[in-house]
Amino acid sequence: MLETYKNLSDIGYIWGGHTIEEHCAGSKRPERHERSKTREKPSIYIQCGKAIFQHTFAQHSNLQVHKRSHTGEKPYECNQCGKAFTDHSDLQRHKRTHTGEKPYECNQCGKAFARNSNLQRHKRTHTGEKPYECNQCGKAFTDHSVLHVHKRKHTGEKPYECNQCGKAFTNHSTLHVHKRSHTGEKPYECNQCGKAFAQHSYMKIHKRTHTGEKPYECNHCGKGFADPSALGVHKRTHTGEKPYECNQCGKAFARKSHLQRHKRTHT
Known part of the structure; x- marks a missing residue:
């Protein structure tokens, strides 16, 4: 119960001049609580203590959708691929992957997106805003x-x-790409x-062999590259960095491929 009250406090409830702990200890039945600036009454899902306001039908619907995260129910199914969803709005967004519809357009460059959240994220590439900082x-x-995902590096x-080779990854998309090495x-x-x-x-980098585009330029000598990783390797010719070391003799190399070739001299 205390945890539930704390959840309510986090979303703006006031407790009549005393602490949550005092309120819990002083009464078996909670008194009427008020939310600052509103009189909305919450639906509290007992299984997890999450408070969701159902002042309107739409907000009541939010509670029903949330419950499905516990039951696993997915009543909304795509009639094109069979993928199912807990929420009708998620199904509508998914359908755009089939239709190609992208209703959210950037007013600065014209690039369009299927989801508003993706548009908002894209806009930060123009503003340079990076509001999420690793602590x-x-x-x-x-x-x-x-x-x-970044925090998992720490x-x-x-x-x-x-499920084929046991190799593990920090994010699902990298695993998805890795699986193609098996299939x-x-x-x-x-x-x-x-x-x-x-x-x-990889395809995007490859296409530059047709266009001749080399957008990655060395700040030491001005040489351009189609691939950012190739630029990284090239920079080591200036810095002398050799991060790949042989675990048998200690000899170091600027390129991983050179280390692999060297290791064959030991076998």
């Missing part, structure tokens, strides 16, 4: 979910495990030469 290293992000948590799936095809890739980013 361990200070690195900031445009999106809370990216921060959440904790070492890798909750997404491949051989390459869903991203170059529309100029037909070469296919497991990742969209």
Whole structure:
């Protein structure tokens, strides 16, 4: 009960001039509580103590949707692919993946999105705003979910495990891409030469071999690269950094491929 009252306090309830603990201790039946500036009455889902206001029909619907997170019920099914959802609005958003509809357009560059949340995140690429900061290293992000994944680098948590080889990952999308190394799936095809890739980013880099575009420039010598990782390797020719070390003889290399080739001299 105390935890439930604390949940209510977090969303703006006042407790008649005494503490939550005093209120819990002083009465078996809670007195009428008021929310500052409103008279809304909450529905409290006893299973988890989450308070959801049902002043309107829409808010009552929120409680029903929340309950499904406990029951696993997904009554809204896509008639094109069969994927099911707990909430009708989630189904409507999903359907846009089939129709290609993107109703949310950026007023600065015209890029369009299927979800409003994706548009809001995109807008930060124009403003440079990064409101989500890691409390361990200070690195900031445009999106809370990216921060959440980043934090696993500090904790070492890798909750997404491949059911074929056991390799684990910090986020689901990386696992999804990894699984293609087992299936051989390459869903991203170059529309100029037909070469296919497991990742969209690889196809994007490949396309620059056709256009000649080299957007990544070395700030030491001005040399340009199509791939940011190639720029990173190149910079080591200036810094002398050799991060790949042989665990048998200690010899170090600037490139991982050079280390792999060197290791064969030991076998």
